[in-house]
Amino acid sequence: MRVLITGGAGFIGSHLAEAYLNRGEEVFIIDDLSTGSLDNLLHLQQDPETAQRLFITIDTVLNAEPLSELIGTCDVVVHLAAAVGVQYVLDNPLSSILTNVQGTEKVLELCAKFRKKVLIASTSEVYGKHAHAPLIESDDCVYGPSTKSRWSYAASKLIDEFTALAYHMSRNLPVCIVRFFNTVGPRQTGRYGMVIPRFVEQALHDRPITVYGTGQQTRTFTHVRDSCEAVMRLLDTPEAVGEVVNVGGIEEISILELAHRIRTKVGSRAEPELVPYDQVFPPYFEDMQRRVPSTAKLKVLTGFSPIIDLDQVLDDVIAHHRNASQPTERQLLAGLHAHDIDGIPFAGQALMAPVRSRSSLMSGELPLP
Numbered sequence: 498m499r500v501l502i503t504g505g506a507g508f509i510g511s512h513l514a515e516a517y518l519n520r521g522e523e524v525f526i527i528d529d530l531s532t533g534s535l536d537n538l539l540h541l542q543q544d545p546e547t548a549q550r551l552f553i554t555i556d557t558v559l560n561a562e563p564l565s566e567l568i569g570t571c572d573v574v575v576h577l578a579a580a581v582g583v584q585y586v587l588d589n590p591l592s593s594i595l596t597n598v599q600g601t602e603k604v605l606e607l608c609a610k611f612r613k614k615v616l617i618a619s620t621s622e623v624y625g626k627h628a629h630a631p632l633i634e635s636d637d638c639v640y641g642p643s644t645k646s647r648w649s650y651a652a653s654k655l656i657d658e659f660t661a662l663a664y665h666m667s668r669n670l671p672v673c674i675v676r677f678f679n680t681v682g683p684r685q686t687g688r689y690g691m692v693i694p695r696f697v698e699q700a701l702h703d704r705p706i707t708v709y710g711t712g713q714q715t716r717t718f719t720h721v722r723d724s725c726e727a728v729m730r731l732l733d734t735p736e737a738v739g740e741v742v743n744v745g746g747i748e749e750i751s752i753l754e755l756a757h758r759i760r761t762k763v764g765s766r767a768e769p770e771l772v773p774y775d776q777v778f779p780p781y782f783e784d785m786q787r788r789v790p791s792t793a794k795l796k797v798l799t800g801f802s803p804i805i806d807l808d809q810v811l812d813d814v815i816a817h818h819r820n821a822s823q824p825t826e827r828q829l830l831a832g833l834h835a836h837d838i839d840g841i842p843f844a845g846q847a848l849m850a851p852v853r854s855r856s857s858l859m860s861g862e863l864p865l866p
Contacts, residue, residue, distance in 0.1 A: 501525045501571035503558050503604060504578030506533030508685045509618075509677070509721060513575060514538065516725045518547040525571055527564065529557040532581050537684050558600040561607070568607040573732055574615040576604045579654070584690035586650045587782060597653035598660075605664045605672070614671040616732055617661045621678040621745065621788050622651040630749065630789035634676070634741045645783040658741060665739045673737045675728060678745030678790045681810055682721030683817035693718065693811070696756055697818050700765035707772050712753025714786045719746035720810045723803035730799035737798050745790030748807040762811055 500517045504510045505526030510533065514524045518541060526538070541547045556563045558578045568574055578600055580586050580593030601617060608615040624632050625639040625648070638655060640648040657674075664670040687695030699706045727744040731737040750758070756769040774782060796802045 498573065499523045499525060499571040501527070501567050501574045503527050503564075503574070503576045503600075504533060506530060506535060506537055506553070507577060507581065508533075508537065508682075509680055509724060510575075510577045511537035511541075511684060512682065512721045513577070513725045513728060514551065515541060515547075516722075516729060518550055520729075521550075523550045523552070525552045525554070525567055527554045527556055527558060527567055528578065530555060532585060532689060557596075558603060559596070561603055564603060565607050565610075568604070568613055569611050571613065574604065574608055574613055575618070575728060575732070576601060576615060577618045579618065580650065581689055584688075587646060587779060590646050590649055594649055594653045597650070598656050601657040602660055605661055605670065608672075609664055609668045609670045614732065614738075615661075615673075616728060617657055617672060617674045619654045619658050619674050619676045619741070620651070621676055621743070621790065622785075623655045623658065623676060624785075624788070625651060626785050628787050630787060631791035632743070632789060633791045634743060634794055641783045644781055646781045647783050662739070662741075671738045673731050673739070674741040675731065676741065676743050676745075676790075677719070677724060678743065678788060679716050679718045680721050680724045680744075681718050681814060683813055685721075685814070692716075692752065692755070693759070693814055694818065696759045697763065697811075697814050700759050700763040700767050701815075701818060703766045705770040706756040706760060706765075706767050707777075708753050708756050708769050709772050709777055710752075710774050710784060712756070712769070712771055713751050714784060715749050715751050715788065716755075717746045717749050717789050718807055718810055719744060719803055720805035720813070723805050727795055727799070727801060727803065730801050731795075734799050740794070740798065742795050742798065743790040743792055744795060744803070745792055746803055746805075746807065746810075749787075749789045750807060758807075759811060759815075762815055 500522050502510050502514055502524060505514050506528035514526060517524050541551055554563055554567060558564055579597050580589065586593045604615065623638055624636060626641065627636060627639055640651060661672045661674055665672045681693045685691055685694050687698055696706050724744055731742060753769060760767060792802050
């Protein structure tokens with residue numbers, strides 16, 4: 498089977514690519530590297546067992562031509578490409594909306610054209626400001642005013658869901674929607690506002706662990722391996738077509754308690770430090786105080802529920818950050834014999850899986866390993 502992962506150089510995308518490659522599938526990736534990184538794929542590119550089944554296109558999902566070629570080539574599509582992280586969305590409000598809404602619409606249009614099954618990644622943010630728990634897929638969505646641009650991300654992903662379901666109802670497109678709840682794990686960066694990698698980095702360097710607000714807001718974190726397993730099972734489950742499904746972890750924790758737990762695990766001298774929201778975020782930011790998923794629907798549909806607890810999540814992230822000897826994207830790119838084919842960077846095969854040229858995609862030819 499050929500699997501296309503949009504945003505496949507990102508945190509979740511790279512783990513999903515690895516999972517499908519380990520299952521023996523061919524994996525095609527399109528990513529513009531705006532928040533993803535070739536570092537996330539380096540180990541797959543260097544492994545002879547996976548490199549020959551991994552194909553990478555560096556481009557945006559807003560570019561219809563390469564996207565059409567890829568969707569036409571593959572059997573199923575996992576659409577992960579999106580703006581990620583609270584900080585990134587606040588810093589890039591317009592591009593975040595356009596990427597989410599226009600990118601998803603292009604993916605759905607082409608999947609309908611080629612009759613390809615597609616999974617659309619949504620987010621727990623769509624629930625908005627609910628304080629009850631657990632959140633179930635049929636709950637209402639409760640947002641703040643449009644002047645609080647935090648909610649633009651949630652609203653854009655909700656539009657993605659509406660559009661996907663409309664394609665399913667109107668065009669009979671086989672689509673499933675997944676609402677991820679705070680997926681974390683190795684290779685996730687704190688650069689865009691993700692709290693666990695940020696806390697771990699601060700604790701490892703004995704810097705104050707900065708907790709925004711009161712720290713009493715709670716989250717439920719999901720190990721990326723559980724998220725990938727859920728995605729693969731949902732794509733393998735015919736009954737999941739046309740459904741919206743939560744994928745979330747198993748322990749609710751306050752952000753302040755999370756900081757203390759990470760500090761203890763790292764053995765850091767750093768102390769948690771409360772920082773008011775208005776010292777970190779612009780006035781159009783607003784937070785949600787609680788986010789806890791029900792995964793009962795996922796269990797009914799697939800027989801699977803996330804099983805990795807928060808302690809294991811934290812142990813894996815801490816171990817990853819302690820290993821600082823991995824090659825960087827700069828080192829990877831410096832080693833490539835790069836030239837340009839139809840505007841798409843092409844990388845030498847010694848270090849990087851081949852990138853398809855548009856002509857080879859349209860003819861159905863596969864690049865030689």
